[in-house]
Amino acid sequence: MKMKPSLLKILQSVDTPTVCNAIEVAQGKRGFDAFTRGTMHCSAPHEPAIVGYARTAKIAAINPPTETSEVIKKRRMAYYKYMADATNPSVAVVEDLDFPDCIGAFWGEINTTVHKGFGLSGTLTNGVMRDLGDNPEGFPVIAGSIGPSHGFVHVKEIGTPVEIYGIMVFEGDLIHADRHGAVIIPEDVIDTLESAINQLLLTEQLILEPARQPNFNFDAFEAAWSEFEKSRT
Numbered sequence: 001m002k003m004k005p006s007l008l009k010i011l012q013s014v015d016t017p018t019v020c021n022a023i024e025v026a027q028g029k030r031g032f033d034a035f036t037r038g039t040m041h042c043s044a045p046h047e048p049a050i051v052g053y054a055r056t057a058k059i060a061a062i063n064p065p066t067e068t069s070e071v072i073k074k075r076r077m078a079y080y081k082y083m084a085d086a087t088n089p090s091v092a093v094v095e096d097l098d099f100p101d102c103i104g105a106f107w108g109e110i111n112t113t114v115h116k117g118f119g120l121s122g123t124l125t126n127g128v129m130r131d132l133g134d135n136p137e138g139f140p141v142i143a144g145s146i147g148p149s150h151g152f153v154h155v156k157e158i159g160t161p162v163e164i165y166g167i168m169v170f171e172g173d174l175i176h177a178d179r180h181g182a183v184i185i186p187e188d189v190i191d192t193l194e195s196a197i198n199q200l201l202l203t204e205q206l207i208l209e210p211a212r213q214p215n216f217n218f219d220a221f222e223a224a225w226s227e228f229e230k231s232r233t
Contacts, residue, residue: 050122061104096127
C-alpha cells in the first residue's frame with residue numbers, strides 16, 4: 001500500500017521512537033514488535049530519519065567468493081540495476097551474512113554516493129560502514145558496526161528476505177530508521193498513521209508543557225499525568 005505524500009513528509013520529520021509509539025496508537029494496543037533490537041550506529045545522527053520501501057540484498061566479506069569472477073561481477077551489476085530500478089522513496093536493506101563477526105564495509109563514500117544518486121533515502125544494515133565524514137549528506141546509514149576495510153565483500157543474494165537486528169525485512173516493507181534503530185511500519189496502519197502521529201504529539205504535550213514550567217511540582221505532575229493517561233493507549 002502506497003503512502004500519501006503528507007504521510008511521507010511527517011514520517012521524515014519525526015524520530016523512530018515516535019513512529020513506534022504512533023503505531024500502537026493507530027492499532028489501539030500495546031505489543032507491536034517489528035523493531036530492531038540492540039544498539040546500532042548512524043552515520044548522520046543529526047539528519048532526518050530514512051523512510052522508504054525496502055530493497056533487500058545479502059552480502060558477505062570474511063571469505064573470498066567461491067564462484068567465478070564472471071558470476072560475481074554479473075551479480076554485482078544486477079544488484080546495482082535492482083537498486084537503480086527502485087520506486088522511491090526506497091531504502092537499501094542489506095544483510096551481512098558474516099554477522100555478528102562482520103568485517104567488510106560495503107557502505108563507504110562510493111557506495112553511499114552511488115545509492116544516493118539512484119534516489120534511495122539511506123541504508124539499513126547489520127554490517128559495516130566506513131568513510132565517516134566523507135559520505136554524502138542526505139543519505140544516512142544505520143549499521144551494525146564501523147570498520148576500516150572492505151574485506152572480500154561481495155553480493156550473495158538480491159531481493160530475498162533479510163534479517164537485521166531481530167527483524168525480518170521483505171522487499172517492499174515500509175522502513176523508518178534513525179540513530180535509534182529501525183521499525184517496519186505495518187500495512188494496516190498506513191491509512192491512519194498520519195493522524196496517529198499528530199494525536200501522539202499533541203498528547204505528549206500534556207506532560208511536556210507543564211514539566212517545562214518553572215513552578216512544576218508533584219501536584220502539577222499528578223494533574224498533568226491524569227490528563228495524559230486519559231489520552232494515551
